[in-house]
Amino acid sequence: MLNQLPKAELHIHLEGCISPKTVLRLIQRNKIETEIQTLKQVRNLFHYNDFTDFLKAFVFVSNCIQSESDFEIITQEALANLISQNITYVEFIFSPPIFIFYKNLNYFKILENIWKAYGTFANKIKMNLQIDLVRNCGEEMGFKTLELAKKSKEFNVVGINLGGDELQFPAKMFERHFLIAKDFGFKTSCHAGEWGNSQSIKDAVNLLKADRIGHGIRSIEDESLIELLVRNEIPLEVCPTSNLETKIVNSYQQHPIRELYDKGVKITLNSDDPSFFKTNLQNEIDVLFENEIFSEKELIEILQNGFKYSFEK
Numbered sequence: 013m014l015n016q017l018p019k020a021e022l023h024i025h026l027e028g029c030i031s032p033k034t035v036l037r038l039i040q041r042n043k044i045e046t047e048i049q050t051l052k053q054v055r056n057l058f059h060y061n062d063f064t065d066f067l068k069a070f071v072f073v074s075n076c077i078q079s080e081s082d083f084e085i086i087t088q089e090a091l092a093n094l095i096s097q098n099i100t101y102v103e104f105i106f107s108p109p110i111f112i113f114y115k116n117l118n119y120f121k122i123l124e125n126i127w128k129a130y131g132t133f134a135n136k137i138k139m140n141l142q143i144d145l146v147r148n149c150g151e152e153m154g155f156k157t158l159e160l161a162k163k164s165k166e167f168n169v170v171g172i173n174l175g176g177d178e179l180q181f182p183a184k185m186f187e188r189h190f191l192i193a194k195d196f197g198f199k200t201s202c203h204a205g206e207w208g209n210s211q212s213i214k215d216a217v218n219l220l221k222a223d224r225i226g227h228g229i230r231s232i233e234d235e236s237l238i239e240l241l242v243r244n245e246i247p248l249e250v251c252p253t254s255n256l257e258t259k260i261v262n263s264y265q266q267h268p269i270r271e272l273y274d275k276g277v278k279i280t281l282n283s284d285d286p287s288f289f290k291t292n293l294q295n296e297i298d299v300l301f302e303n304e305i306f307s308e309k310e311l312i313e314i315l316q317n318g319f320k321y322s323f324e325k
């Protein structure tokens with residue numbers, strides 16, 4: 013029954029949807045100089061001992077993207093995969109700073125290519141975009157990215173996100189950005205409490221006034237923060253397999269998702285970077301059900317939250 017239900021993905025990185033096969037295709041198409049030349053080698057890249065390994069893989073894959081039209085290929089593949097799981101609504105997180113400031117790709121041309129791919133599938137899925145300011149790129153690039161986002165609303169850009177290194181680049185650096193984002197009419201989400209502690213989540217709530225929190229699982233360490241999330245109905249975008257793969261959590265049983273749910277925190281279920289973590293939303297549902305963490309009824313409620321807390325107007 014859960015397979016057939018319409019579903020929504022709120023926390024899924026577009027660049028994290030590139031399959032090993034497509035990575036290889038991009039290596040060949042863009043003549044990338046690398047020792048990685050086979051599918052097996054690409055797959056090996058997607059095994060991590062820690063978060064640094066994951067980051068290395070992410071940077072490598074991002075480097076395989078060399079032109080705006082690569083985004084058409086990536087989006088086509090990502091949307092086809094989502095539709096095969098009966099996902100009818102997606103809010104892709106896209107991180108332009110890396111491509112527009114470091115590689116000099118054109119932001120609007122990238123969006124045109126994403127939309128070209130969307131055109132083929134628009135009768136089956138609604139696609140909105142969240143623009144990630146990327147903490148590591150700093151304040152100035154953040155402001156520039158925000159201005160571009162404002163000019164691209166016709167491409168269904170509905171939200172501003174903040175990903176990247178939450179330890180080195182704390183939320184307070186982006187307080188003004190989030191204030192402006194709200195002024196521009198954007199909804200906001202902030203990755204917090206994945207690598208950082210509960211303070212990082214508190215800052216995302218109190219300083220950035222984020223509408224949703226990406227991950228946020230370390231809120232489990234702070235009762236007062238849990239109360240704050242419950243009181244203000246701030247949902248978490250939980251991505252269990254992602255947390256296991258990057259070794260933040262040791263097992264599904266030890267994942268705080270159930271405890272947070274029991275304490276009344278609103279939970280949405282997501283895949284984060286499906287290709288990198290060898291998962292998808294359907295798999296997330298299956299593992300939580302098979303490990304008896306949630307009943308079918310509870311999972312239906314969690315899946316409905318995906319629509320309820322979306323940034324779709």
Ligand SMILES: [Zn+2]
Pocket residue numbers: 023025175203226284
């Ligand atoms: Zn993420």
